[in-house]
Structures are given as structure tokens and as C-alpha cells.
Amino acid sequence: MANPGGGTVCNGKLHNHKKQSNGLQSRNCTKNGIVKEAQQNGKTHFYDKLIVESFEEAPLHVMVFTYMGYGIGTLFGYLRDFLRNWGIEKCNAAVERKEQRDFVPLYQDFENFYTRNLYMRIRDNWNRPICSAPGPLFDVMERVSDDYNWTFRFTGRVIKDVINMGSYNFLGLAAKYDESMRTIKDVLEVYGTGVSSTRHEMGTLDKHKELEDLVAKFLNVEAAMVFGMGFATNSMNIPALVGKGCLILSDELNHTSLVLGARLSGATIRIFKHNNTQSLEKLLRDAVIYGQPRTRRAWKKILILVEGVYSMEGSIVHLPQIIALKKKYKAYLYMDEAHSIGAVGPTGRGVTEFFGLDPHEVDVLMGTFTKSFGAAGGYIAGRKVREGPLVSV
Numbered sequence: 381m382a383n384p385g386g387g388t389v390c391n392g393k394l395h396n397h398k399k400q401s402n403g404l405q406s407r408n409c410t411k412n413g414i415v416k417e418a419q420q421n422g423k424t425h426f427y428d429k430l431i432v433e434s435f436e437e438a439p440l441h442v443m444v445f446t447y448m449g450y451g452i453g454t455l456f457g458y459l460r461d462f463l464r465n466w467g468i469e470k471c472n473a474a475v476e477r478k479e480q481r482d483f484v485p486l487y488q489d490f491e492n493f494y495t496r497n498l499y500m501r502i503r504d505n506w507n508r509p510i511c512s513a514p515g516p517l518f519d520v521m522e523r524v525s526d527d528y529n530w531t532f533r534f535t536g537r538v539i540k541d542v543i544n545m546g547s548y549n550f551l552g553l554a555a556k557y558d559e560s561m562r563t564i565k566d567v568l569e570v571y572g573t574g575v576s577s578t579r580h581e582m583g584t585l586d587k588h589k590e591l592e593d594l595v596a597k598f599l600n601v602e603a604a605m606v607f608g609m610g611f612a613t614n615s616m617n618i619p620a621l622v623g624k625g626c627l628i629l630s631d632e633l634n635h636t637s638l639v640l641g642a643r644l645s646g647a648t649i650r651i652f653k654h655n656n657t658q659s660l661e662k663l664l665r666d667a668v669i670y671g672q673p674r675t676r677r678a679w680k681k682i683l684i685l686v687e688g689v690y691s692m693e694g695s696i697v698h699l700p701q702i703i704a705l706k707k708k709y710k711a712y713l714y715m716d717e718a719h720s721i722g723a724v725g726p727t728g729r730g731v732t733e734f735f736g737l738d739p740h741e742v743d744v745l746m747g748t749f750t751k752s753f754g755a756a757g758g759y760i761a762g763r764k765v766r767e768g769p770l771v772s773v
């Protein structure tokens with residue numbers, strides 16, 4: 381991996397800018413509002429240097445045709461819904477039964493509009509069943525639809541060696557049948573598959589403890605908790621950390637599991653521009669100055685939500701600057717390392733290692749086992765006891 385000092389990030393790749401003049405660097409750093417915060421005890425750290433990101437823009441004609449396609453699909457969707465309403469076209473979608481009319485509806489008609497009218501047309505591009513390990517190449521089971529993608533049937537033919545663009549396997553572990561597979565088999569034989577279900581139901585086993593200790597040791601933090609699903613690690617734990625009267629500051633490109641967790645928490649949510657410390661600082665400053673709307677009481681907690689490496693763009697979080705801001709404004713930082721753990725940093729310990737920072741600088745380290753580790757589940761890690769009351773809402 382490239383040296384974090386003095387590099388610039390382009391589509392997740394760092395480019396060396398060491399040759400740039402100091403004048404340019406300091407001008408940009410000041411512009412980003414990071415110079416003072418990035419210096420601690422008068423010492424200048426490597427991350428004072430310029431981080432410049434650039435993303436490949438989608439060509440204009442692609443965007444125009446995509447939006448036009450969705451526009452036309454939507455118009456036809458309304459037309460077909462009209463025909464279905466009048467019984468002119470058969471509706472294959474789930475609908476409320478007549479005798480259940482007086483109950484709370486199970487299917488919201490409009491919410492399914494996209495699924496019914498647009499997704500159905502392109503559905504076969506995804507969700508293809510595979511029948512080999514999900515390595516860089518895999519085998520796909522051929523299927524066909526006789527009713528415009530509402531249902532599928534397998535033809536029995538297997539399409540060999542298709543390029544896998546649909547799943548993550550950063551370290552190649554998902555397709556590796558070696559000692560680790562034998563260990564998994566042995567553990568499953570003793571514990572059964574229930575070992576990965578929720579501990580509220582199945583209890584805590586020594587294997588959970590072993591895994592948590594291993595995760596904490598790997599991340600170099602005091603403690604870790606593991607959960608059976610990465611998505612739920614975010615969506616179910618954020619509400620345990622913040623609630624009503626708290627403020628969440630969320631990067632605009634955060635993953636949907638973070639967005640759902642934030643929404644379920646009941647906290648007020650404000651969005652800052654992607655990886656933009658100026659935009660974040662403005663929100664933090666306003667939050668501290670104005671407090672909660674109407675009452676003007678101070679926010680109970682301010683939680684910043686970011687990702688280590690952003691899944692769709694490949695950009696790396698500007699962690700040193702964000703840590704400096706969270707300290708300055710006494711906020712908490714929650715970082716989702718789904719895409720960076722195992723893959724970023726000289727020994728794969730994630731973004732904190734990449735920037736040479738103490739992992740305890742991030743209040744809540746979250747990650748998943750799906751991308752690098754060829755498994756399932758997620759973790760929350762950090763200090764056992766915080767100085768501030770992050771956990772009690």
C-alpha cells in the first residue's frame with residue numbers, strides 16, 4: 381500500500397505529491413481547515429500534507445440515457461398500474477386479499493412501484509445463483525424466465541468461469557480450501573450452525589469470547605463485540621449509542637446500514653459533504669453554538685458517522701482531520717471499516733494503521749467479516765470504558 385504521508389487519493393489510490401511546493405500544500409490545508417487541528421503539541425504530523433481526491437465522472441451521455449430510461453420506465457409503470465387496476469393486465473405482484481381489507485395493509489402499493497415496474501425488467505442482472513466458491517471467477521447456474529422475470533427456472537446448464545463482479549473477496553480467503561476450512565468443519569460439528577445466531581437466543585459460547593478476544597487483539601484495542609451480520613451491526617448498534625436529543629453527523633456517501641441505524645436511533649441527522657472537513661466543521665460549530673432546535677439545549681451527544689474506505693467510490697476517510705475535529709468539538713466518532721479492515725494498512729489493520737494513528741482515537745470501530753475475511757458477521761470495537769458516557773443514552 382502506498383505511503384500515507386504526502387499522498388493524494390484518486391479513486392482509492394494514493395498518488396505521490398511530495399514534489400509540490402510547500403506554498404500549495406499549506407494553502408490547501410488551510411483551505412480544508414485542517415492545519416491547526418492536525419498539529420498536536422506543536423509537532424507536525426505526516427497528515428498535514430495534502431490529500432487530494434478525484435473521482436472518475438460518469439460521461440454525460442450515460443447519465444442522460446440512464447435518467448431517460450428511468451423516466452420512460454416510470455411512465456410505462458404508471459400506465460401498466462392503471463391497466464392492472466382495471467383488470468386489463470394481470471398483476472403478478474403480491475396484493476392485499478379482499479377479506480383483509482380492514483387490517484393494517486401488508487403491502488404498500490406505492491412503495492412497491494419501483495420493484496414492480498422497474499426492477500422487474502432488469503432483475504436478471506443480479507441475484508444470479510452460483511455453484512462454486514466466490515473467487516475472482518465462478519460458475520453460474522443458467523436460468524430463464526417465461527414470465528418477464530417474475531419467476532425463473534434453471535436449465536441445468538452451468539456457465540463456467542464467469543468474472544465475479546458481484547462479491548468481495550479482498551484477500552482471496554473466500555475461495556481458499558485449506559486448513560481454515562477444516563477448522564470451520566470441526567467447529568461446526570461441535571457447535572452446529574447456531575453458533576452464528578443471535579446471542580440473545582442462543583447464549584454466549586466460548587467460541588464467541590475467543591473470536592472477540594482475537595478481533596480485539598488484531599485491532600489492537602481493549603475490547604470487541606461480534607454480531608452475526610454486518611448490516612445489523614450498524615443498524616442495530618447505532619440506536620444503542622444515540623437517541624432522542626442526540627445529533628448524528630453523517631457523511632453523504634455512508635452505506636445504507638449506517639443510514640438505517642441513524643434513522644432507527646431517533647437522533648437528529650445532519651449530512652456533511654463527502655469527506656469534506658469544512659462541511660463537517662460547519663455542522664459541528666453550528667451544533668455547539670445553537671444546540672437543539674427550539675429549546676436551544678445542548679445536544680446530549682454528537683456522533684460523527686464515517687466509513688474507512690467508501691464502498692462505491694473507493695475514497696479513504698480523512699481520518700486525522702476528522703479526529704482533530706471530533707476532539708475540538710467534543711463529539712464521538714463511529715467508523716465503519718467494512719471495506720478497509722484486512723485490506724488497508726501495512727498489516728491489514730485498517731485505516732488507523734494506514735495513517736499511523738492509535739485505534740483508540742476512534743470511539744467506535746466497526747467492521748465486517750464479509751469483505752476481507754471470507755466469512756459473515758460484524759464487530760464493534762474500542763475501549764472498554766469511555767471517558768464520556770457514549771453508551772448511556
Ligand SMILES: Cc1ncc(COP(=O)(O)O)c(C=O)c1O
Binds near residue numbers: 719
Ligand atoms: C460500508 C458497509 N458497511 C456495512 C455493510 C454490511 O455488511 P454485510 O454485507 O457483512 O452485512 C456493507 C456491505 O456491503 C458495507 O459496504
